[in-house]
Amino acid sequence: MPPDVDPIPKPKMTEVQATVEFSVELHKFYNVDLFQRGFYQIRAGLKVPPRVPHKVEPSLLHPGVQDDVICSKTFQILYKNEEVVVNDVLVFKVMMLLDEKKVEESLNDIDFQLFLDLYFTDGDYTQGDPSSLQNISGRTLRLHFSLQRGIHQHVNVMFDYFHLSVMSVAIHASLVALHQPLISLPRPVKTTWLNRNAPPQSKDSVIPLLENVVFGGSYVKQTSPDGRTFLVSDPCLQHAFSLHHNLCSNLLLAYRGLFDYFTSITRDLPSSHRMELEQLDLEARLAELCEHVKQKAESPDELAELVNMNLAQLCSLLMALWGQFLEVVSLQEHVAALLAMEHHTLRVRRFAEAFFCLEHPRQSALAYQELQ
Known part of the structure; x- marks a missing residue:
């Protein structure tokens, strides 16, 4: 019998470190009909699904980062229909571990979420004391990232009816780095049936x-x-x-x-x-x-x-x-206007598609032929 030969082991899945950077521009705050005069502030954060080993590094031109949340300038609202120019640029750098064979697929599937919270106080505001403001409303934006296109969007974020106001936001994002893992990132630990109710845990990945x-x-x-x-x-x-x-x-x-x-x-x-x-x-x-x-x-x-x-x-x-x-x-009015027009065009197109579907039941829509 021929001697036993150990088979050559196949390479295991290799993880690489990808870095995606998000630039969030807070342009103007519109007071449609806020019920209270006082000081207002926008706080933003970026959420990544915990199944992806990652780390988020937020930054801002002026000091305003607290517990991975970026605070905008604080501005005072006194009148209805008042408009305030904020012009803050918030940057989120997201470092992730991805399968090297599925980098594009993984990035396109990740559910990035940007949350914007509106903070307020009607009393004396102390500069540098974030606890003097309270959270009164919030919105979450789901960001659809594409490796080949990145993100280039403009949206007017409207807060709830009781705090009727709008923040105009422009978002840009791109992959900026892809290489061997250089830092240790928290990796979620799988829970078993016995400790399924335990709080989620993680351990740092090995470099x-x-x-x-x-x-x-x-x-x-x-x-x-x-x-x-x-x-x-x-x-x-x-x-x-x-x-x-x-x-x-x-x-x-x-x-x-x-x-x-x-x-x-x-x-x-x-x-x-x-x-x-x-x-x-x-x-x-x-x-x-x-x-x-x-x-x-x-x-x-x-x-x-x-x-x-x-x-x-x-x-x-x-x-x-x-x-x-x-x-x-960044903060260019011409770019913001172009992005706003693109966003409006897409919304009108979606509305037209929905209107067509409502006007024509499924069977008639399938059999519909446009007249030449």
């Missing part, structure tokens, strides 16, 4: 080595007989090529989507706000990067470093474009 990310979770570092190089099985090598191609492709897709939107939106801006952007051949760039990685197949240690370097370069490229985008479009 893997670069080689384990590139070559897969089953990779074990082994030296060659002469001790000069490292041995890598063919499945682990193919995993490295696949991971590099997938991550680079996703980063370039996000870059293309942001670049195309940036180019289209700046055409309608005044000449003083326009920016010349360099067009990149993304397909050629991807092919070049993948070819360079394949040339390092005989040097696994250099291959892993090259994969890491290529991802770092593309992340820097994408972050630079995102920074330019925010610098140009």
Whole structure:
């Protein structure tokens, strides 16, 4: 009988760290018919499903972050139909662990939720004391993120009937980084039947080595007989090529989507706000990067470093474009007006579709033929 041969283990699922950045612009607050005069404030936070290991880092230009919630400027409302310019830009940086083979699918399916709460006091407001205001109303917006398109939306958030007021909000979002896990993120612990009523718990994820990310979770570092190089099985090598191609492709897709939107939106801006952007051949760039990685197949240690370097370069490229985008479009009235028009057009279209469905029962709608 032939001797038993241990099968080569297949690479396990590899997680990578993705970073998505949300820019939330609070433009104007409209007092439709608030019942009380006093000081008001908007507080915002971003919620990510707990099943996704993640961390949210909120930030604001002026100090106003409290327990992962960002506080806007505090403004005074005295009259009906009063309009107050807030012009605050809130930034949420979300770092997540995702399956490297399902990055786009996972990002498109995540239920990001932005909650906006209205705070109020009719007494003396103490600057820097958030406890002097009380929560009187709140709204939650579900954000439909797309890796290739990001988010570029404008919406007028109306609070409830008893606090009839509107906050005009513009939201932009984009993938800005995709690489090996660099920080430990809380991972939810699965509950058993016995402790199903216990409060949810989590434990910090383990930061893997670069080689384990590139070559897969089953990779074990082994030296060659002469001790000069490292041995890598063919499945682990193919995993490295696949991971590099997938991550680079996703980063370039996000870059293309942001670049195309940036180019289209700046055409309608005044000449003083326009920016010349360099067009990149993304397909050629991807092919070049993948070819360079394949040339390092005989040097696994250099291959892993090259994969890491290529991802770092593309992340820097994408972050630079995102920074330019925010610098140009943030709090621009022209951009807000364009986004508001797009939002209105979509609402009218949905209303027309709903009206058609109500006017025509299902059977007649299926048999309906438009007259030429």
